Amino acid sequence: MAEVASAAGVSSATVSYVLSGKRAVAPATRAAVESAIAELGFTVNATARSLRTGRSSLAALIVPDIANPFYAQLASSLQEQLRASGLHVVVCNTGADREEERALLAEAVQQRFAGVVITPFRLHPEDLDTLAEAGIPAVVSADVSFGAVDLVKPDARSATLQALQRVTANQRRRIAVIAGPRDATGGDPRLAMLRRLAPQFGISLPRELVVRGEHTRDSGAVGFTELMSRRERPDAVFCANDMIAVGAMDAAHDLGVDIPGEVALVGHDDAAFASLVRPRLTTIRYPAHDVGVAAAQLLKERLDGRTAPRTVRVRALFVARGSA
Secondary structure, three states, rough: HHHHHOOOOOOOOHHHHHHHHOOOOOOOHHHHHHHHHHHHOOOOOOHHHHHHOOOOOOOEEEEEEOOOOOHHHHHHHHHHHHHHOOEEEEEEEEEHHHHHHHHHHHHHHOOOOOOEEEOOOOOOOOHHHHHHHOOOOEEEEOOOOOOOOHHHHHHHEHHHHHHHHHHOOOOOOOEEEEOOOOOOOOOOHHHHHHHHHHHOOOOOOOOHHHEEEOOOOOHHHHHHHHHHHHOOOOOOEEEEOOHHHHHHHHHHHHHHHOOOOOOEEEEEEEEEHHHHHOOOOOOEEOOOHHHHHHHHHHHHHHOOOOOOOOEEEOOOOOOOOOOO
């Protein structure tokens, strides 16, 4: 650092600020430091830095399904927000498997990660204790509270009401749900919200019209096929996420069921493909970019010393398209 500072005509502290991103540095000064680093051929020794500071420059994003574009967009947003703080994001895919979730938490502790942002699928709140004991801040992105940690959650009540209003305005009364698995973290809050709000429209969600499965395209196809085998078919189907909804569209095509003529279909998340499928998917938009911004801010606050847990609600929006 002293050699770089001498070559760039700045102080060693300024070089440190450029490398760590902890303080703003004038663009011209930053350029001079980076030029000196390049000319001298120096690189940052990440291992040495980790030993000195007690943490690495890496943060983990742990998600259940990286094939879902929602999580890809979340990763992009999180990385963009954390880069200015000198942090880089490692994306870890769990496949919605509890043991893999726990193994990745243990790896984050072993590697002394700076922080963890996680969308738990089958974890229990006490599973995060290992991070707390290691002094690694965690931010949870979920629909329900998850113990005494920072939380990013959707504010989807208004959007769900609008979706129900849209569906029932067309005189659809038998509403079904393709929900998540019973053992998912926190149950299925999206199904619970639909059940709370449906009576306002004079309808209920009978047990026989709720099917469960993983949050995958294949699961959506299986669930929709099962619903269409009922003696009294539903005339509208709400899906726990857009991947499930696209799987339902696959099955509808194979079964010769017209969407939205015979069955209205509503997804959740507004993943990138929702406006590309035909008919275009009516859905509840939970903006992944905003979730990433909120999670990054909470993590940076923790790293700056905040100790009390905080919850940020990200507003969901109803997006009316061709499937309902």
